[in-house]
Amino acid sequence: MKKKFLLLIPILFMAVLISGCQQTNNDNQPIEKQIIKVGYFPNVTHAQALIGIGNGYFQETMGDNIEIKTTVFNAGPSEIEALFAGEIDIGYIGPSPAVNGFIKSNGESLRVISGAVSGGASLVVQPELYDAFQQEGIKALENKIIASPQQGNTQDISLRHYIKENNLESKTTIMPTKNADQLILFTKKEIDGAWSPEPWASRLIQEVSAKRLIDERTLWENNQLCITHVIANTDFINEHPELVKKWLQAHIDITEWINDNPDEAKSIANSEIEKLTTQKLPDEVLNIAWKMFDISVNPVKNSVYTFGQWAYEQGFLGDTEPDLTNLYDLKYLNETANTEY
Known part of the structure; x- marks a missing residue:
């Protein structure tokens, strides 16, 4: 495979050189691709x-x-x-x-x-919520607002299941929010966390100082x-x-x-x-x-x-x-x- 990739650039270059030559069949008719x-x-x-x-x-x-x-x-x-x-x-x-x-x-x-x-999804949270979770456990998510990318999407479903499994349905608010908007709301502290796919979870960490609380892989069999x-x-x-x-x-x-x-x-x-x-x-x-x-x-x-x-x-x-x-x-x-x- 590695050799094929190394050879690919000259192959593609040659393809460009001959692209003006249309393929034909034995009757000199163009071959339909x-x-x-x-x-x-x-x-x-x-x-x-x-x-x-x-x-x-x-x-x-x-x-x-x-x-x-x-x-x-x-x-x-x-x-x-x-x-x-x-x-x-x-x-x-x-x-x-x-x-x-x-x-x-x-x-x-x-x-x-x-x-x-x-893999490729995480719950990332405000630094103070991360610290509280280390002390209080799941109780720290009570009365918090957690964003997901879209109602009914894969991360939203995971978040809702996690909230239900931990008996937080009446205590934690799920807010479906576009990934790009999560950055803004996180900065304004209008959300406490987000269950987000990559690269958005890592962008929240790098750009607005979120902390990764849960790598979703750890919740599944064989990660x-x-x-x-x-x-x-x-x-x-x-x-x-x-x-x-x-x-x-x-x-x-x-x-x-x-x-x-x-x-x-x-x-x-x-x-x-x-x-x-x-x-x-x-x-x-x-x-x-x-x-x-x-x-x-x-x-x-x-x-x-x-x-x-x-x-x-x-x-x-x-x-x-x-x-x-x-x-x-x-x-x-x-x-x-x-x-x-």
Whole structure:
């Protein structure tokens, strides 16, 4: 994998030189390329997509007859709607919108085909609340306001479950608040804490002196919980299984390369974030955030099933208990990775 990445730049340079030469078949007719429509977020927890699309490795693996068309999203529900509309074939997304999309389509429109990132969320709090928690324990959260990124999203569901499990439902206020607004409210001391994904949790720590009270990984079996996985449109899976396998091979390769080359991976991911958003993460934020999640193709299925159950109990999935039996289609991942997830 490392050698492939090192060779990739000259390969892409040569591709630019010959891009004016259109491919033709034996009858000298232009070859129509198969388009793969891919969605992802400009976020460090979508590292494989950022790096593999940014440096061209996905394109190299898929081949010259494939055109990768990308769409960048800032919210999971909009990515799911795009998948419903046939505008996304493969997407990198969090568990909550994927489960919602699966249920909304009666289990027909999508499947999870791989894991991508585990961990990557924390409860960060005001320094005085952190100190109080060391003395009083969970009681310190009474009469406090804790923010989550969005009502019903993955971190919101985790926060609500944590509050319920500790009998704080009537004593602690949950305030769904956009990640960027959390920085402002934290500075004004209008919130006492936030259950936030990376890099926002680390930004709160670096920029407004928050303290990390809970790394969510510590609340889960084997310190593993899904924060990003790979989904695919079921029509695309059925019609193009060979392309699904090729994509997953590249996804596995990139995952291994990221873990072997974390410094270079961080640099490429941050450069891509800057291209997509015009703003890169400060190095001190990126370095802390990167340590808070694990890059892995393990889908951590049990954590997603648990998120689904919690979301149902919290009233986000309707009146019928969700059946997530067919949420996963991992046969191509298992074949490609030569393991059983």
